[in-house]
């Protein structure tokens with residue numbers, strides 16, 4: 001029914017524009033075809049399927065002689081409906097920007113921020129576009145995706161949306177070569193401009209994911225972190241920013257050397273040193289989406305692959321705390337034991353919690369599955385993806401996981417330096433210099449404090465807290481941390497000495513016993529000798 005309906009729409013449009021003879025002819029043709037389609041729809045109900053199929057085939061051929069129009073469809077999902085089609089998205093953006101003023105029924109969505117609306121054609125709406133003297137007609141439709149009969153569904157069947165373009169066959173060359181290229185490139189440009197970046201997360205809700213079109217759910221990504229606001233050595237910061245910008249502009253270079261356009265970053269360091277903050281800064285710098293992959297929620301390697309396939313270009317895929325995500329290292333138990341040694345109780349609790357979660361989830365993702373996932377980015381078309389791992393225990397990771405080529409850049413995030421503090425002071429206090437900075441500089445050099453702790457102390461605790469109060473809070477925290485560290489060192493030293501002393505006492509005791517034992521043995525030997533001698537016949 002669609003070609004007839006579309007022709008009807010085309011005719012209506014043309015009539016409004018006042019075209020005369022051609023419009024009349026099209027109108028006649030449109031109504032004839034519509035009548036034919038209607039009659040055929042009725043007959044088909046009573047026809048055996050074999051007959052109806054061959055009838056349809058020959059009718060289509062016959063119609064080809066009278067129906068001089070060509071149709072091209074752009075489907076929302078590609079292939080086995082796992083991947084969103086970028087062509088569809090580009091067409092949608094192009095039509096929203098260029099043709100939606102002609103449409104009477106529009107769909108409104110929020111754009112880059114909540115105050116701006118993006119309008120696109122609603123379903124079954126038609127618009128006309130002109131290109132170098134040729135007219136084309138676009139229609140938006142949708143189709144229910146039928147699910148396999150074996151699976152009983154309690155959810156509505158998902159819909160696939162489709163844009164269809166119709167044009168006269170005499171414009172075939174112009175439309176298929178120049179016009180569509182123009183639509184896709186303009187559409188992509190518009191999408192980048194209006195892009196509302198998203199933070200995607202995967203869920204372990206398998207019941208739901210079977211009925212959704214992807215394994216990811218998303219919210220708008222609005223993290224304000226930037227590299228300027230990050231507390232770290234300026235030189236290191238500059239190096240990372242340059243690396244990222246070079247990557248984002250190297251499409252041709254990657255194509256030339258035959259490598260997929262992807263890059264891996266390993267961020268490691270103690271908790272609270274800014275690993276998550278840096279990922280947000282990376283996403284903001286490059287204007288990328290973020291896919292936060294929770295490995296423990298992934299059922300198996302197959303599901304992992306599906307998730308990868310459904311990531312889009314211009315994105316960062318992150319796996320936080322890779323060492324705790326799964327037993328990829330085979331050494332996790334050691335780590336738990338070491339942490340629970342009393343040194344960092346909070347950390348060990350966190351790890352135990354993650355382990356319990358993993359055990360409950362029954363994830364079967366393996367190290368080789370994960371390596372294939374990373375290397376699979378090679379085959380993921382479209383490229384421009386970053387993959388980022390974070391860990392607090394870099395030494396626990398399997399070397400295969402972090403070798404160059406997989407994790408190209410290893411970035412250590414460490415305790416706060418004075419340079420880092422100055423960035424935080426500027427962010428939090430609007431101060432570049434202050435007399436109290438000298439004390440902070442001395443103390444920060446003498447103890448270890450994370451940027452997260454510095455930031456926390458620079459936060460106002462009441463509306464009356466001025467910069468001096470907050471700097472005093474920080475100095476207090478630094479002094480306390482210094483005292484704690486000194487106390488810990490003293491205790492460790494004492495423990496060492498005790499162990500040494502114990503060892504010495506044990507060794508002396510053992511030596512004495514040995515000597516005693518040896519002495520006894522000697523005495524026994526002498527006595528035996530004497531006995532033997534005395535027992536000898538004279």
Ligand SMILES: Nc1ncnc2c1ncn2[C@@H]1O[C@H](COP(=O)(O)OP(=O)(O)OP(=O)(O)O)[C@@H](O)[C@H]1O
Pocket residue numbers: 229230231232270271272273274275276277278392451452453455
């Ligand atoms: N280098 C930094 N620069 C600026 N702010 C920082 C930095 N590091 C930490 N922070 C502040 O501390 C908070 C916690 O930091 P973040 O979550 O990035 O640390 P993390 O290293 O990812 O910790 P974890 O290993 O526990 O996940 C952030 O919200 C940010 O405000």
